[in-house]
Amino acid sequence: MSQVITQDLSFFHLVSGASLPVQLVMLLLLLASFVSWWFIFRKLFTLRQEIKQTDEFENIFWRGSDLNALYQRAAGARHAVGSMERIFEAGFREFTKYQSGVDIGPIMDSTRGAMRAVYQREMDRLESHLSFLATVGSVSPYVGLFGTVWGIMNAFRELSNVGQATIAHVAPGIAEALIATAMGLFAAIPAVIAYNRYASDTAQLATRYESFIEEVSNVLQRRVAKPRDMANFS
Protein backbone atom coordinates (compact mmCIF):
# COMPACT_ATOMS: atom_id res chain seq x y z
CA MET A 1 0.00 0.00 0.00
CA SER A 2 2.25 2.72 1.23
CA GLN A 3 5.17 3.84 -0.82
CA VAL A 4 7.32 4.07 2.28
CA ILE A 5 9.71 1.17 2.15
CA THR A 6 10.06 -0.21 5.64
CA GLN A 7 11.70 -3.32 6.80
CA ASP A 8 9.30 -4.68 9.32
CA LEU A 9 11.59 -5.33 12.25
CA SER A 10 9.06 -4.72 14.96
CA PHE A 11 9.71 -6.67 18.13
CA PHE A 12 6.68 -8.91 17.93
CA HIS A 13 7.26 -9.60 14.29
CA LEU A 14 10.79 -10.70 15.05
CA VAL A 15 9.72 -12.95 17.87
CA SER A 16 6.90 -14.55 15.90
CA GLY A 17 9.17 -14.98 12.90
CA ALA A 18 11.82 -16.86 14.82
CA SER A 19 12.24 -20.58 14.38
CA LEU A 20 10.74 -22.98 16.91
CA PRO A 21 13.89 -23.76 18.93
CA VAL A 22 14.62 -20.07 19.26
CA GLN A 23 11.04 -19.43 20.35
CA LEU A 24 11.31 -22.22 22.91
CA VAL A 25 14.53 -20.76 24.22
CA MET A 26 12.87 -17.36 24.49
CA LEU A 27 9.92 -18.85 26.34
CA LEU A 28 12.20 -20.70 28.73
CA LEU A 29 14.20 -17.58 29.40
CA LEU A 30 11.10 -15.52 29.93
CA LEU A 31 9.87 -18.07 32.44
CA ALA A 32 13.24 -18.20 34.19
CA SER A 33 13.44 -14.44 34.26
CA PHE A 34 9.96 -14.13 35.67
CA VAL A 35 10.48 -16.71 38.40
CA SER A 36 13.87 -15.31 39.32
CA TRP A 37 12.40 -11.84 39.64
CA TRP A 38 9.61 -13.27 41.74
CA PHE A 39 12.17 -14.83 44.06
CA ILE A 40 14.24 -11.68 44.07
CA PHE A 41 11.32 -9.68 45.39
CA ARG A 42 10.22 -12.38 47.81
CA LYS A 43 13.70 -12.68 49.23
CA LEU A 44 14.03 -8.93 49.38
CA PHE A 45 10.92 -8.65 51.53
CA THR A 46 11.86 -11.66 53.66
CA LEU A 47 15.41 -10.58 54.35
CA ARG A 48 14.44 -7.02 55.05
CA GLN A 49 11.83 -8.17 57.55
CA GLU A 50 14.28 -10.65 59.07
CA ILE A 51 16.99 -8.06 59.60
CA LYS A 52 14.50 -5.66 61.12
CA GLN A 53 13.14 -8.27 63.54
CA THR A 54 16.64 -9.40 64.50
CA ASP A 55 17.68 -5.83 65.25
CA GLU A 56 14.59 -5.34 67.35
CA PHE A 57 15.03 -8.52 69.35
CA GLU A 58 18.73 -7.99 69.96
CA ASN A 59 17.90 -4.54 71.18
CA ILE A 60 15.37 -5.83 73.69
CA PHE A 61 17.53 -8.75 74.76
CA TRP A 62 20.63 -6.74 75.57
CA ARG A 63 18.72 -4.10 77.38
CA GLY A 64 18.63 -6.62 80.19
CA SER A 65 15.00 -7.65 80.17
CA ASP A 66 13.81 -10.60 82.16
CA LEU A 67 14.39 -13.83 80.26
CA ASN A 68 11.08 -15.31 81.42
CA ALA A 69 9.22 -12.26 80.12
CA LEU A 70 11.11 -12.50 76.86
CA TYR A 71 10.19 -16.16 76.56
CA GLN A 72 6.52 -15.40 77.24
CA ARG A 73 6.61 -12.68 74.58
CA ALA A 74 8.21 -14.99 72.02
CA ALA A 75 5.88 -17.90 72.72
CA GLY A 76 2.78 -15.71 72.85
CA ALA A 77 3.12 -13.67 69.69
CA ARG A 78 4.24 -16.27 67.23
CA HIS A 79 3.11 -14.65 64.02
CA ALA A 80 5.53 -11.73 64.05
CA VAL A 81 8.45 -13.62 65.50
CA GLY A 82 11.85 -13.41 63.90
CA SER A 83 14.41 -16.16 63.56
CA MET A 84 16.53 -14.98 66.46
CA GLU A 85 13.52 -14.87 68.76
CA ARG A 86 12.58 -18.34 67.68
CA ILE A 87 16.07 -19.61 68.44
CA PHE A 88 15.92 -18.09 71.88
CA GLU A 89 12.48 -19.50 72.50
CA ALA A 90 13.57 -23.03 71.60
CA GLY A 91 16.70 -22.78 73.75
CA PHE A 92 14.87 -21.38 76.75
CA ARG A 93 12.13 -23.97 76.58
CA GLU A 94 14.74 -26.72 76.54
CA PHE A 95 16.50 -25.04 79.44
CA THR A 96 13.39 -24.75 81.63
CA LYS A 97 12.73 -28.47 81.24
CA TYR A 98 15.88 -29.17 83.27
CA GLN A 99 15.25 -26.72 86.09
CA SER A 100 15.27 -29.44 88.80
CA GLY A 101 19.00 -29.40 89.43
CA VAL A 102 20.70 -31.81 87.05
CA ASP A 103 24.33 -31.48 86.00
CA ILE A 104 25.14 -28.30 84.17
CA GLY A 105 26.86 -30.16 81.31
CA PRO A 106 23.88 -32.04 79.84
CA ILE A 107 21.58 -29.05 80.38
CA MET A 108 23.72 -26.74 78.33
CA ASP A 109 24.36 -29.41 75.70
CA SER A 110 20.70 -30.02 75.03
CA THR A 111 19.89 -26.29 75.18
CA ARG A 112 22.56 -25.53 72.65
CA GLY A 113 21.39 -28.46 70.57
CA ALA A 114 17.82 -27.17 70.49
CA MET A 115 18.99 -23.71 69.48
CA ARG A 116 21.25 -25.20 66.79
CA ALA A 117 18.36 -27.15 65.33
CA VAL A 118 16.14 -24.10 65.06
CA TYR A 119 19.07 -22.12 63.72
CA GLN A 120 19.65 -24.68 60.97
CA ARG A 121 16.00 -24.67 60.02
CA GLU A 122 15.87 -20.90 59.94
CA MET A 123 18.99 -20.70 57.80
CA ASP A 124 17.46 -23.24 55.45
CA ARG A 125 14.43 -21.05 55.14
CA LEU A 126 16.48 -17.93 54.50
CA GLU A 127 18.66 -19.63 51.93
CA SER A 128 15.81 -21.23 50.03
CA HIS A 129 15.52 -20.14 46.37
CA LEU A 130 18.97 -18.62 46.48
CA SER A 131 20.29 -21.62 44.59
CA PHE A 132 17.69 -21.02 41.93
CA LEU A 133 18.89 -17.45 41.51
CA ALA A 134 22.45 -18.73 41.20
CA THR A 135 21.41 -21.25 38.57
CA VAL A 136 19.53 -18.70 36.52
CA GLY A 137 22.42 -16.28 36.83
CA SER A 138 24.96 -18.72 35.55
CA VAL A 139 22.97 -20.72 33.01
CA SER A 140 20.58 -18.34 31.31
CA PRO A 141 23.29 -16.49 29.33
CA TYR A 142 24.29 -19.82 27.83
CA VAL A 143 20.71 -20.70 27.05
CA GLY A 144 20.29 -17.33 25.37
CA LEU A 145 23.52 -17.86 23.50
CA PHE A 146 22.27 -21.20 22.31
CA GLY A 147 19.14 -19.56 20.94
CA THR A 148 21.23 -16.93 19.22
CA VAL A 149 23.62 -19.41 17.67
CA TRP A 150 20.71 -21.46 16.44
CA GLY A 151 19.02 -18.40 14.94
CA ILE A 152 22.21 -17.24 13.24
CA MET A 153 22.80 -20.71 11.87
CA ASN A 154 19.35 -20.59 10.31
CA ALA A 155 19.93 -17.11 8.97
CA PHE A 156 23.12 -18.15 7.23
CA ARG A 157 21.59 -21.33 5.92
CA GLU A 158 18.82 -19.29 4.33
CA LEU A 159 21.44 -16.94 2.99
CA SER A 160 23.01 -19.76 1.03
CA ASN A 161 19.81 -20.09 -0.98
CA VAL A 162 19.98 -16.49 -2.10
CA GLY A 163 22.07 -15.81 -5.15
CA GLN A 164 23.17 -12.32 -4.35
CA ALA A 165 23.82 -12.10 -0.66
CA THR A 166 23.32 -8.77 1.04
CA ILE A 167 23.37 -7.84 4.67
CA ALA A 168 19.62 -7.23 4.39
CA HIS A 169 19.08 -10.97 3.99
CA VAL A 170 20.84 -11.91 7.22
CA ALA A 171 19.98 -8.90 9.31
CA PRO A 172 16.43 -9.89 10.37
CA GLY A 173 17.51 -13.41 11.27
CA ILE A 174 20.41 -12.18 13.36
CA ALA A 175 18.28 -9.52 15.00
CA GLU A 176 15.68 -12.07 16.03
CA ALA A 177 18.41 -14.42 17.22
CA LEU A 178 20.04 -11.73 19.30
CA ILE A 179 16.78 -11.18 21.15
CA ALA A 180 17.43 -14.55 22.78
CA THR A 181 20.80 -13.36 24.08
CA ALA A 182 19.26 -10.13 25.30
CA MET A 183 16.65 -12.09 27.22
CA GLY A 184 19.26 -14.40 28.67
CA LEU A 185 21.28 -11.46 29.92
CA PHE A 186 18.18 -9.77 31.20
CA ALA A 187 17.42 -12.85 33.26
CA ALA A 188 20.99 -13.43 34.37
CA ILE A 189 22.23 -10.01 35.46
CA PRO A 190 19.61 -9.28 38.15
CA ALA A 191 19.76 -12.90 39.32
CA VAL A 192 23.52 -12.74 39.85
CA ILE A 193 23.37 -9.38 41.57
CA ALA A 194 20.52 -10.51 43.80
CA TYR A 195 22.24 -13.80 44.59
CA ASN A 196 25.44 -12.09 45.72
CA ARG A 197 23.56 -9.55 47.73
CA TYR A 198 21.27 -12.02 49.43
CA ALA A 199 24.06 -14.53 50.04
CA SER A 200 26.06 -11.92 51.91
CA ASP A 201 22.97 -10.79 53.81
CA THR A 202 22.20 -14.36 54.82
CA ALA A 203 25.78 -14.99 55.84
CA GLN A 204 25.69 -11.89 58.01
CA LEU A 205 22.50 -13.05 59.65
CA ALA A 206 24.01 -16.50 60.18
CA THR A 207 27.01 -15.12 62.08
CA ARG A 208 24.70 -12.99 64.15
CA TYR A 209 22.58 -16.01 65.05
CA GLU A 210 25.60 -18.13 65.85
CA SER A 211 27.12 -15.59 68.15
CA PHE A 212 23.70 -15.08 69.70
CA ILE A 213 23.44 -18.80 70.42
CA GLU A 214 26.79 -18.70 72.19
CA GLU A 215 25.81 -15.64 74.15
CA VAL A 216 22.45 -17.03 75.19
CA SER A 217 23.99 -20.30 76.33
CA ASN A 218 26.50 -18.32 78.39
CA VAL A 219 23.74 -16.32 79.99
CA LEU A 220 21.77 -19.46 80.78
CA GLN A 221 24.85 -21.20 82.13
CA ARG A 222 25.38 -18.33 84.50
CA ARG A 223 21.78 -18.61 85.56
CA VAL A 224 22.22 -22.29 86.38
CA ALA A 225 25.50 -21.72 88.16
CA LYS A 226 24.23 -18.92 90.41
CA PRO A 227 21.58 -20.87 92.34
CA ARG A 228 24.01 -23.76 92.78
CA ASP A 229 26.61 -21.47 94.27
CA MET A 230 24.00 -20.02 96.57
CA ALA A 231 22.99 -23.52 97.60
CA ASN A 232 26.60 -24.47 98.37
CA PHE A 233 26.96 -21.46 100.58
CA SER A 234 23.93 -22.14 102.65
Next chain:
Amino acid sequence: MVRLPGDNSEPGKLRAALFALLVHAAFLALLVFGLNWKNEVSEMMSVDLWAELPRHPVEPPSSAAKVIPEPVKVKPQPQQKTQPQPQPVIKAAPPPVRKPDIALKDKTEKPQLKEEVKKPEPVKKEVPKKEPTKKPVEKLVPKEEVKKPEPVKKVEQKTEKKEDVRQQAEAQKQAQQREREAAAAKAERARADGEIEKYREMIKAKIRSRIIMPPDLPGNPAVEFTVTLLPGGDVLTVTLRKSSGYTAFDEAVERAIYLAKPLPLPPDPGLFNAFRNLDLKVYYRE
Protein backbone atom coordinates in the same frame (compact mmCIF):
# COMPACT_ATOMS: atom_id res chain seq x y z
CA MET B 1 10.54 -29.91 67.86
CA VAL B 2 7.46 -27.82 67.56
CA ARG B 3 7.06 -26.51 64.08
CA LEU B 4 5.97 -22.94 64.42
CA PRO B 5 3.08 -21.88 62.29
CA GLY B 6 4.89 -18.76 61.24
CA ASP B 7 7.65 -20.72 59.51
CA ASN B 8 6.16 -20.99 56.08
CA SER B 9 4.45 -17.66 55.95
CA GLU B 10 6.54 -15.48 53.75
CA PRO B 11 5.69 -11.85 53.47
CA GLY B 12 4.37 -10.51 50.18
CA LYS B 13 4.41 -13.49 47.84
CA LEU B 14 1.72 -11.92 45.75
CA ARG B 15 3.30 -8.53 45.97
CA ALA B 16 6.57 -10.04 44.74
CA ALA B 17 4.83 -11.63 41.78
CA LEU B 18 3.24 -8.32 40.98
CA PHE B 19 6.58 -6.55 41.12
CA ALA B 20 8.13 -9.21 38.90
CA LEU B 21 5.36 -8.70 36.37
CA LEU B 22 5.95 -4.97 36.53
CA VAL B 23 9.66 -5.37 35.86
CA HIS B 24 8.97 -7.50 32.80
CA ALA B 25 6.34 -5.16 31.51
CA ALA B 26 8.83 -2.32 31.82
CA PHE B 27 11.48 -4.34 30.00
CA LEU B 28 9.06 -5.23 27.24
CA ALA B 29 8.02 -1.61 26.90
CA LEU B 30 11.67 -0.65 26.65
CA LEU B 31 12.21 -3.21 23.93
CA VAL B 32 9.15 -2.26 21.95
CA PHE B 33 9.13 1.50 22.30
CA GLY B 34 12.67 2.31 23.36
CA LEU B 35 14.23 0.95 20.23
CA ASN B 36 13.44 2.23 16.81
CA TRP B 37 12.69 -1.07 15.19
CA LYS B 38 11.50 0.28 11.90
CA ASN B 39 14.23 1.68 9.72
CA GLU B 40 12.57 3.85 7.16
CA VAL B 41 14.54 4.29 4.00
CA SER B 42 13.86 7.93 3.47
CA GLU B 43 16.00 8.26 0.35
CA MET B 44 13.58 6.15 -1.61
CA MET B 45 10.81 8.63 -1.01
CA SER B 46 11.23 10.46 -4.29
CA VAL B 47 7.75 11.03 -5.61
CA ASP B 48 7.07 13.20 -8.57
CA LEU B 49 3.98 15.24 -8.11
CA TRP B 50 2.14 16.90 -10.90
CA ALA B 51 -0.47 19.36 -9.86
CA GLU B 52 -1.43 19.95 -13.45
CA LEU B 53 -1.30 17.43 -16.17
CA PRO B 54 -1.44 18.38 -19.81
CA ARG B 55 -4.77 16.73 -20.61
CA HIS B 56 -5.48 17.91 -24.11
CA PRO B 57 -2.83 15.93 -25.94
CA VAL B 58 -3.83 12.73 -24.16
CA GLU B 59 -7.55 12.66 -24.82
CA PRO B 60 -7.85 12.68 -28.62
CA PRO B 61 -5.51 9.73 -29.21
CA SER B 62 -7.36 7.58 -26.71
CA SER B 63 -10.69 8.28 -28.39
CA ALA B 64 -9.11 7.66 -31.77
CA ALA B 65 -7.66 4.43 -30.57
CA LYS B 66 -11.03 3.28 -29.33
CA VAL B 67 -12.57 4.01 -32.68
CA ILE B 68 -10.29 1.83 -34.74
CA PRO B 69 -10.49 -1.67 -33.33
CA GLU B 70 -14.28 -1.96 -33.56
CA PRO B 71 -14.60 -3.44 -37.04
CA VAL B 72 -11.15 -4.88 -37.55
CA LYS B 73 -9.96 -7.36 -35.00
CA VAL B 74 -6.47 -7.50 -36.42
CA LYS B 75 -5.41 -4.41 -34.55
CA PRO B 76 -5.99 -4.87 -30.89
CA GLN B 77 -2.32 -4.10 -30.40
CA PRO B 78 -2.59 -0.33 -30.55
CA GLN B 79 -5.30 -0.53 -27.93
CA GLN B 80 -3.12 -2.52 -25.64
CA LYS B 81 -0.27 -0.18 -26.19
CA THR B 82 -2.31 2.86 -25.50
CA GLN B 83 -3.79 1.48 -22.35
CA PRO B 84 -0.64 1.19 -20.30
CA GLN B 85 0.50 4.63 -21.23
CA PRO B 86 -2.30 6.55 -19.58
CA GLN B 87 -1.42 4.68 -16.39
CA PRO B 88 1.50 6.89 -15.41
CA VAL B 89 -0.99 9.71 -15.33
CA ILE B 90 -3.14 7.78 -12.89
CA LYS B 91 -0.19 6.80 -10.78
CA ALA B 92 1.13 10.28 -10.57
CA ALA B 93 -2.22 11.72 -9.66
CA PRO B 94 -3.08 10.03 -6.30
CA PRO B 95 -0.11 11.21 -4.19
CA PRO B 96 -1.41 14.77 -3.96
CA VAL B 97 -4.22 13.52 -1.74
CA ARG B 98 -1.85 12.14 0.89
CA LYS B 99 0.82 14.76 0.99
CA PRO B 100 0.30 17.89 3.00
CA ASP B 101 2.61 19.82 0.67
CA ILE B 102 0.26 19.27 -2.15
CA ALA B 103 -2.74 20.15 -0.11
CA LEU B 104 -1.81 23.74 -0.74
CA LYS B 105 -1.66 23.14 -4.45
CA ASP B 106 -5.02 21.41 -4.33
CA LYS B 107 -6.45 24.40 -2.63
CA THR B 108 -5.21 26.59 -5.36
CA GLU B 109 -6.74 24.28 -7.88
CA LYS B 110 -10.08 23.95 -6.21
CA PRO B 111 -11.00 27.60 -6.35
CA GLN B 112 -10.53 27.46 -10.10
CA LEU B 113 -12.95 24.60 -10.34
CA LYS B 114 -15.36 26.32 -8.03
CA GLU B 115 -15.22 29.42 -10.12
CA GLU B 116 -16.07 27.41 -13.15
CA VAL B 117 -19.04 25.94 -11.39
CA LYS B 118 -20.11 29.16 -9.81
CA LYS B 119 -19.90 31.25 -12.90
CA PRO B 120 -23.07 29.86 -14.45
CA GLU B 121 -24.99 30.45 -11.23
CA PRO B 122 -25.43 34.20 -11.42
CA VAL B 123 -26.86 33.79 -14.90
CA LYS B 124 -29.32 31.19 -13.78
CA LYS B 125 -30.45 33.11 -10.74
CA GLU B 126 -33.10 34.59 -12.94
CA VAL B 127 -34.87 31.27 -12.55
CA PRO B 128 -34.85 30.86 -8.77
CA LYS B 129 -37.38 28.02 -8.61
CA LYS B 130 -35.18 25.36 -10.13
CA GLU B 131 -32.09 26.17 -8.13
CA PRO B 132 -32.18 23.41 -5.49
CA THR B 133 -32.97 20.60 -7.87
CA LYS B 134 -30.77 21.75 -10.69
CA LYS B 135 -27.59 22.40 -8.78
CA PRO B 136 -26.19 18.88 -8.90
CA VAL B 137 -27.21 18.54 -12.50
CA GLU B 138 -25.61 21.82 -13.47
CA LYS B 139 -22.34 20.80 -11.99
CA LEU B 140 -22.23 17.75 -14.15
CA VAL B 141 -23.47 19.42 -17.27
CA PRO B 142 -20.55 21.74 -18.06
CA LYS B 143 -18.06 18.89 -17.99
CA GLU B 144 -20.17 16.65 -20.15
CA GLU B 145 -20.83 19.44 -22.55
CA VAL B 146 -17.16 19.78 -23.21
CA LYS B 147 -16.32 16.14 -23.50
CA LYS B 148 -19.34 14.50 -25.02
CA PRO B 149 -19.73 16.12 -28.39
CA GLU B 150 -16.46 14.71 -29.74
CA PRO B 151 -17.09 11.00 -29.19
CA VAL B 152 -20.74 11.35 -30.19
CA LYS B 153 -19.86 12.86 -33.52
CA LYS B 154 -17.28 10.24 -34.15
CA VAL B 155 -19.70 7.48 -33.33
CA GLU B 156 -22.16 9.00 -35.77
CA GLN B 157 -19.51 9.12 -38.44
CA LYS B 158 -18.76 5.52 -37.62
CA THR B 159 -22.27 4.33 -38.10
CA GLU B 160 -22.47 6.13 -41.42
CA LYS B 161 -19.23 4.56 -42.45
CA LYS B 162 -20.47 1.12 -41.45
CA GLU B 163 -23.50 1.44 -43.65
CA ASP B 164 -21.32 2.50 -46.54
CA VAL B 165 -19.00 -0.40 -45.98
CA ARG B 166 -21.83 -2.89 -46.22
CA GLN B 167 -22.95 -1.47 -49.53
CA GLN B 168 -19.55 -1.32 -51.11
CA ALA B 169 -17.57 -4.21 -52.56
CA GLU B 170 -14.77 -6.12 -50.89
CA ALA B 171 -12.15 -4.26 -52.88
CA GLN B 172 -13.39 -1.07 -51.38
CA LYS B 173 -13.13 -2.66 -47.98
CA GLN B 174 -9.47 -3.20 -48.54
CA ALA B 175 -9.06 0.42 -49.55
CA GLN B 176 -10.81 1.41 -46.36
CA GLN B 177 -8.58 -0.79 -44.37
CA ARG B 178 -5.65 1.07 -45.77
CA GLU B 179 -7.34 4.29 -44.88
CA ARG B 180 -7.84 3.05 -41.38
CA GLU B 181 -4.27 2.02 -41.12
CA ALA B 182 -3.25 5.45 -42.24
CA ALA B 183 -5.63 6.96 -39.74
CA ALA B 184 -4.23 4.68 -37.06
CA ALA B 185 -0.72 5.72 -37.94
CA LYS B 186 -1.83 9.32 -37.77
CA ALA B 187 -3.43 8.74 -34.42
CA GLU B 188 -0.30 6.98 -33.29
CA ARG B 189 1.77 9.93 -34.32
CA ALA B 190 -0.63 12.33 -32.64
CA ARG B 191 -0.53 10.23 -29.55
CA ALA B 192 3.25 10.15 -29.61
CA ASP B 193 3.31 13.89 -30.05
CA GLY B 194 0.92 14.26 -27.17
CA GLU B 195 3.06 11.95 -25.07
CA ILE B 196 6.19 13.88 -25.92
CA GLU B 197 4.47 17.13 -25.11
CA LYS B 198 3.18 15.74 -21.86
CA TYR B 199 6.58 14.58 -20.71
CA ARG B 200 8.16 17.80 -21.86
CA GLU B 201 5.75 19.56 -19.53
CA MET B 202 6.52 17.14 -16.74
CA ILE B 203 10.25 17.68 -17.16
CA LYS B 204 9.73 21.42 -17.06
CA ALA B 205 7.54 21.16 -14.00
CA LYS B 206 10.03 18.95 -12.21
CA ILE B 207 12.91 21.27 -12.97
CA ARG B 208 10.83 24.24 -11.96
CA SER B 209 10.06 22.62 -8.63
CA ARG B 210 13.78 22.28 -7.93
CA ILE B 211 14.71 25.87 -8.76
CA ILE B 212 15.61 28.05 -5.84
CA MET B 213 14.72 31.33 -7.43
CA PRO B 214 16.96 34.29 -6.78
CA PRO B 215 14.75 36.95 -5.27
CA ASP B 216 13.72 40.23 -6.81
CA LEU B 217 14.70 40.08 -10.45
CA PRO B 218 13.07 42.77 -12.52
CA GLY B 219 10.73 41.76 -15.30
CA ASN B 220 10.37 38.18 -16.52
CA PRO B 221 13.76 37.07 -17.82
CA ALA B 222 14.01 33.74 -19.61
CA VAL B 223 17.00 31.43 -19.87
CA GLU B 224 17.45 28.77 -22.53
CA PHE B 225 19.36 25.55 -22.04
CA THR B 226 20.11 22.55 -24.17
CA VAL B 227 20.01 19.44 -22.00
CA THR B 228 21.52 16.21 -23.26
CA LEU B 229 19.75 13.28 -21.69
CA LEU B 230 20.64 9.64 -21.24
CA PRO B 231 17.99 6.94 -21.70
CA GLY B 232 17.53 6.46 -17.94
CA GLY B 233 16.56 10.09 -17.51
CA ASP B 234 20.02 11.09 -16.34
CA VAL B 235 21.38 14.44 -17.36
CA LEU B 236 24.56 14.16 -19.38
CA THR B 237 25.33 17.78 -20.15
CA VAL B 238 23.65 21.10 -19.70
CA THR B 239 24.71 23.86 -22.03
CA LEU B 240 23.59 27.42 -21.80
CA ARG B 241 22.10 28.48 -25.10
CA LYS B 242 20.85 31.90 -24.23
CA SER B 243 21.51 33.62 -20.97
CA SER B 244 18.81 35.54 -19.19
CA GLY B 245 21.27 38.25 -18.32
CA TYR B 246 21.23 37.35 -14.65
CA THR B 247 23.92 34.82 -13.80
CA ALA B 248 22.26 34.01 -10.47
CA PHE B 249 19.10 32.94 -12.27
CA ASP B 250 21.05 31.01 -14.94
CA GLU B 251 22.99 29.12 -12.31
CA ALA B 252 19.90 28.44 -10.23
CA VAL B 253 18.21 26.85 -13.24
CA GLU B 254 21.29 24.86 -14.17
CA ARG B 255 21.58 23.54 -10.64
CA ALA B 256 17.90 22.71 -10.67
CA ILE B 257 18.30 20.68 -13.87
CA TYR B 258 20.95 18.54 -12.24
CA LEU B 259 18.89 18.26 -9.07
CA ALA B 260 15.83 17.18 -11.01
CA LYS B 261 17.44 14.06 -12.41
CA PRO B 262 16.31 11.48 -13.14
CA LEU B 263 13.99 13.42 -15.40
CA PRO B 264 10.68 11.79 -16.24
CA LEU B 265 10.77 10.10 -19.64
CA PRO B 266 7.99 8.28 -21.47
CA PRO B 267 8.07 4.54 -20.88
CA ASP B 268 8.13 3.93 -24.62
CA PRO B 269 11.83 3.89 -25.53
CA GLY B 270 10.95 4.77 -29.11
CA LEU B 271 10.08 8.26 -28.01
CA PHE B 272 13.43 8.90 -26.41
CA ASN B 273 14.94 10.43 -29.53
CA ALA B 274 12.75 13.45 -28.99
CA PHE B 275 14.36 13.95 -25.61
CA ARG B 276 17.98 13.27 -26.45
CA ASN B 277 18.76 16.93 -26.93
CA LEU B 278 16.13 18.81 -25.10
CA ASP B 279 15.74 22.55 -25.54
CA LEU B 280 14.39 24.13 -22.43
CA LYS B 281 13.21 27.63 -21.90
CA VAL B 282 12.62 28.62 -18.34
CA TYR B 283 10.94 31.86 -17.37
CA TYR B 284 11.58 33.63 -14.11
CA ARG B 285 7.88 34.02 -13.58
CA GLU B 286 5.44 31.46 -14.84
